[in-house]
Amino acid sequence: MTDTRPDPATGSGNIAVHARIEGRVQGVWYRAWTVEQATKRGLTGWVRNCNDGTVEAVFCGPVEAVTSMITACHDGPTHARVDRIHEEPALEDGFSGFEKRPTA
Numbered sequence: 001m002t003d004t005r006p007d008p009a010t011g012s013g014n015i016a017v018h019a020r021i022e023g024r025v026q027g028v029w030y031r032a033w034t035v036e037q038a039t040k041r042g043l044t045g046w047v048r049n050c051n052d053g054t055v056e057a058v059f060c061g062p063v064e065a066v067t068s069m070i071t072a073c074h075d076g077p078t079h080a081r082v083d084r085i086h087e088e089p090a091l092e093d094g095f096s097g098f099e100k101r102p103t104a
Contacts, residue, residue: 013062013063014060014061014062014063015060015061015062015063015066015089016045016058016059016060016066016089016090016091016092016093017058017059017060017066017070017087017088017089017090018056018057018058018087018088018089018090018091018092019056019057019058019059019070019073019085019086019087020050020054020055020056020085020086021054021055021056021057021073021076021082021084021085022053022054022082022083022084022085022086023076023080023081023082023083023084024079024080024081025053025054025055025076025080025081025082026049026053026055028076028077028078028079028080029077029079030047030055030076030077030080031047031048031049031055031100032077032100033076033077033080034047034055034057034073034100035047035098035099035100037069037072038057038059038069038098039097039098041061041065041068041069042061042062042065043059043060043061043065043066043069043098044060044061044095044096044097044098045057045058045059045060045090045092045095045098045099046058046095046098046099046100046101047098047099047100047101048100048101048102048103048104049103049104050103050104051103051104056104057073058090058092058095059090060090060092060093060095070085070087073085
């Protein structure tokens with residue numbers, strides 16, 4: 001299991017973040033874009049649409065890569081409009097890759 005606590009002295013280590021993205025994020029290729037961007041950063045986890053119109057994701061990996069991914073999520077793909085991202089530490093970890101999950 002990966003240590004999800006960053007090293008406070010260096011800001012390094014692995015973390016896991018659960019993010020809920022609000023805005024115009026469904027029907028604009030947001031999930032596919034997220035898989036592509038997370039994979040480029042070497043992250044593990046998942047992304048899915050939610051019935052309430054949001055997109056939910058768990059990003060696991062090095063602090064810098066997860067932070068970079070969250071920053072990128074504020075822009076998203078070309079036709080997306082992100083109004084807000086709620087972040088909290090994720091309890092999940094140990095994924096072997098990054099996957100798109102069915103709507104929940």
